[in-house]
Amino acid sequence: xxxxxxxxxxxxxxxxxxxxxxxxxxxxxxxxxxxxxxxxxxxxxxxxxxxxxxxxxxxxxxxxxxxxxxxxxxxxxxxxxxxxxxxxxxxxxxxxxxxxxxxxxxxxxxxxxxxxxxxxxxxxxxxxxxxxxxxxxxxxxxxxxxxxxxxxxxxxxxxxxxxxxxxxxxxxxxxxxxxxxxxxxxxxxxxxxxxxxxxxxxxxxxxxxxxxxxxxxxxxxxxxxxxxxxxxxxxxxxxxxxxxxxxxxxxxxxxxxxxxxxxxxxxxxxxxxxxxxxxxxxxxxxxxxxxxxxxxxxxxxxxxxxxxxxxxxxxxxxxxxxxxxxxxxxxxxxxxxxxxxxxxxxxxxxxxxxxxxxxxxxxxxxxx
Amino acid sequence: xxxxxxxxxxxxxxxxxxxxxxxxxxxxxxxxxxxxxxxxxxxxxxxxxxxxxxxxxxxxxxxxxxxxxxxxxxxxxxxxxxxxxx
Numbered sequence: 001x002x003x004x005x006x007x008x009x010x011x012x013x014x015x016x017x018x019x020x021x022x023x024x025x026x027x028x029x030x031x032x033x034x035x036x037x038x039x040x041x042x043x044x045x046x047x048x049x050x051x052x053x054x055x056x057x058x059x060x061x062x063x064x065x066x067x068x069x070x071x072x073x074x075x076x077x078x079x080x081x082x083x084x085x086x087x088x089x090x091x092x093x094x095x096x097x098x099x100x101x102x103x104x105x106x107x108x109x110x111x112x113x114x115x116x117x118x119x120x121x122x123x124x125x126x127x128x129x130x131x132x133x134x135x136x137x138x139x140x141x142x143x144x145x146x147x148x149x150x151x152x153x154x155x156x157x158x159x160x161x162x163x164x165x166x167x168x169x170x171x172x173x174x175x176x177x178x179x180x181x182x183x184x185x186x187x188x189x190x191x192x193x194x195x196x197x198x199x200x201x202x203x204x205x206x207x208x209x210x211x212x213x214x215x216x217x218x219x220x221x222x223x224x225x226x227x228x229x230x231x232x233x234x235x236x237x238x239x240x241x242x243x244x245x246x247x248x249x250x251x252x253x254x255x256x257x258x259x260x261x262x263x264x265x266x267x268x269x270x271x272x273x274x275x276x277x278x279x280x281x282x283x284x285x286x287x288x289x290x291x292x293x294x295x296x297x298x299x300x301x302x303x304x305x306x307x308x309x310x311x312x313x314x315x316x317x318x319x320x321x322x323x324x325x326x327x328x329x330x331x332x333x334x335x336x337x338x339x340x341x342x343x344x345x346x347x348x349x350x351x352x353x354x355x356x357x358x359x360x361x362x363x364x365x366x367x368x
Numbered sequence: 369x370x371x372x373x374x375x376x377x378x379x380x381x382x383x384x385x386x387x388x389x390x391x392x393x394x395x396x397x398x399x400x401x402x403x404x405x406x407x408x409x410x411x412x413x414x415x416x417x418x419x420x421x422x423x424x425x426x427x428x429x430x431x432x433x434x435x436x437x438x439x440x441x442x443x444x445x446x447x448x449x450x451x452x453x454x
Contacts, residue, residue, distance in 0.1 A: 008436060036371045043440075089418070116447070117419025119401060142372070145404055146418045153386070194372050197415070197423040220371060221436055249429045250415060256422055259404040 003045035007222050016226045017049055023237050027053045029185050030232050031178065031321060033171055034192030035062030035349025036220030042354040044222040046229070054233060057186060057321030060174050063139045063167075064091050064347035065319065066274040070306040071167045072097040075136055078165065078300045079105045079112050085128060087121035088136040090114040095343045098307045118150035118164075125154065125162035134296045137164040142194045144168050144285060145259035148266035151287065151294050163296040166286050169272055171195050172203045173283035178320065179211045186321065188214040188232035190225065193247040198263075200255025201245050208243045218246040266291050275343060276309065276316025315342035318351050325352040326360050372417035373437060373446050374430035375400075377410050391416060394434045396447055 007013035032038055038058045041047050047056045060066050076097045079086035086102070093102040093114065106112040111131075115121050118135050125133035137147040147164065154162040175189055191204055196217045204215045214235040218228030228246045235242060245251055263285070272284025287295050297303045309316070313335065314328040325331055325344065335341040337353055344350035348357070375391040380402065382388070387402040391414070398419070405421045408414055413430035414421035425433075437443040 008432070008439070116398070117401075119419055142417055142422070145422070146401075146420045149401065149403060149420070157384075194415075194417065194422070197372070221433065250423050250425055256404050258406060259420075259422065262403070 003049060006044055009223060012223060013226060016223070016230050020054065020226075020230050020233055021051045024051050024053050024233055025237060027055070028187045028233060028236050029055045029057055029321075030188045030190065030229060031057040031059040031186040032190040032192075032225070033059040033061040033175060034190065034195070034220060035065070035347065036194075037061065037190060037192065037218070037225050038351050039349050039354050040220055040222045040225050042351075042358050042360065045358075046222065046225060050229070054229065056229075058318070058351040059178065059186075059189075059321060060274060060277060060319040061171075061192060062344070062347050062349040062351075063143070063169055064095060065315065065343040065350045066169055066277065067092075067095065067138050067167045067343065068273045068275045069098060069309055070273070071165070072101075073307045074297060074300075074302040074305050075102065075165055076100060076105055077302050077305060078134055078296055079110045080108070081132075081300070083130075083132050085111045085113060085124055085131050085133045086136070087113050087115045087118075087124065087133060089138070091347050092136055092138065094340065095346045096340055118147050119153065122150050122153050122157070122159065122162060125159045126157065129161060131161060132299075133162050134300075135162075135164045137166045137168065140169060140171055140192070140195050141199045141263075142192075142197070144263050144267065145198060145256070148262045151266050151291050152262060154294060155291065160293075163294050163299045164287070165296040166267075167272070168267065168285040169274065170269075170283050170285070172207060173280050174274070174277075175204075175215075176207055176211075177277070177280045177283070179207065179213055186213070187236055188216070190228045190232065191215050191217040193217055193219040193224070193251055196245075196247070196251045196255065198256050198259050201243060201251060201253050202255075205243050208241055212241045214241050214244070216244045216246050217251055219250065274319075276313075276319050278316075310341050313342035315344040315352065318344055324360075325355040328352070332356060371446060372415040372422060373443070374413055374415045374425050374433050376427075376430070377402075377408060377412050377414065377421075380410055389421070391421070393447055394438065394443060396443070398447065 121135040267285035344352040375393040
């Protein structure tokens with residue numbers, strides 16, 4: 001077991017693997033919907049150390065990866081304008097748009113800046129009253145409270161040169177789109193701990209009941225992921241479907257209520273297009289009417305900009321668990337982290353990038 | 369993208385009506401916002417995502433997680449010395 005020594009507690013890791021092997025009597029497919037979990041699974045070889053009957057499917061858990069091409073093109077359009085300071089989290093800069101990325105815009109003279117926090121962008125707007133400062137507000141529920149606070153603060157400070165390009169997505173509707181699909185083959189889910197640290201666990205109960213599917217909330221550290229898998233397999237083998245929290249040191253049932261209140265004030269639920277997957281109903285947040293004047297799509301008149309996806313890139317099938325990354329013909333050939341065709345090869349949390357980094361260059365078809 | 373790094377609150381202050389703090393991530397200092405953890409105090413540990421404390425955490429768990437980031441050599445990356453949120 002070449003990977004076992006890399007767990008911070010190899011003895012506990014071995015006992016968890018042994019227990020999963022002991023209780024597994026049939027084939028189960030478990031999906032994680034968290035890029036951090038995907039990365040840990042591939043880095044630590046968790047998928048290879050599990051019994052053959054337990055298959056892990058890497059779901060759409062990386063918000064960088066599911067931001068649609070059309071939104072990337074909107075970002076590129078806005079960032080190219082001479083009066084704009086375009087601020088983004090760093091991992092969006094290499095995500096390819098239709099013809100270029102934010103790095104190229106920057107090297108062509110665009111003022112593109114990487115910020116640690118959306119509040120940094122608000123401060124930049126205050127310091128640069130003659131510029132339009134735009135923040136690229138992407139992310140799951142974990143990031144939304146920070147982005148909401150940035151918009152709220154800009155309004156409080158009366159900053160009319162600050163706006164946000166919003167592409168927020170929500171985890172529970174994505175899980176429902178997968179588990180409710182006629183060709184679903186996922187038996188149980190790992191839910192993302194940090195998403196739940198904001199939203200709590202209560203949103204997942206109705207999915208467990210409606211689809212009779214176990215959902216276990218867990219963290220992104222290898223032992224957390226492993227314990228989450230153990231709990232899902234145990235439920236499946238017992239014929240149970242329950243919502244379980246394996247990450248109670250961070251996640252409470254009710255979540256972070258002040259953060260939820262700020263999100264509710266600034267954002268409203270909307271339909272959202274997921275890159276590689278398509279439209280999912282009520283699966284995102286956009287600015288609520290009271291904050292619409294901070295919407296960069298309207299301010300820069302790019303609402304209708306759209307773009308078709310690459311025909312070569314099969315990221316959509318990867319994100320839905322239909323193929324493993326190394327089954328895509330472009331993987332490691334036309335598509336590498338240096339020359340990514342799709343976002344799953346860009347973000348360190350994308351399944352393709354994780355497979356590439358940890359040298360999973362060949363694989364067996366999952367046979368859907 | 370949704371990872372969060374634990375750190376210890378070093379000082380707390382009010383900046384234009386918003387509760388802010390200096391936090392120590394295993395030797396790296398950052399200014400963060402405490403608006404979503406109104407009851408947290410100096411000396412406590414919290415996990416922090418894109419400049420916001422989002423959940424209180426006990427010291428032992430915090431130190432264990434920080435050690436994992438150190439072992440993987442990604443603490444600076446997670447704290448955006450390179451600019452990522454992932």
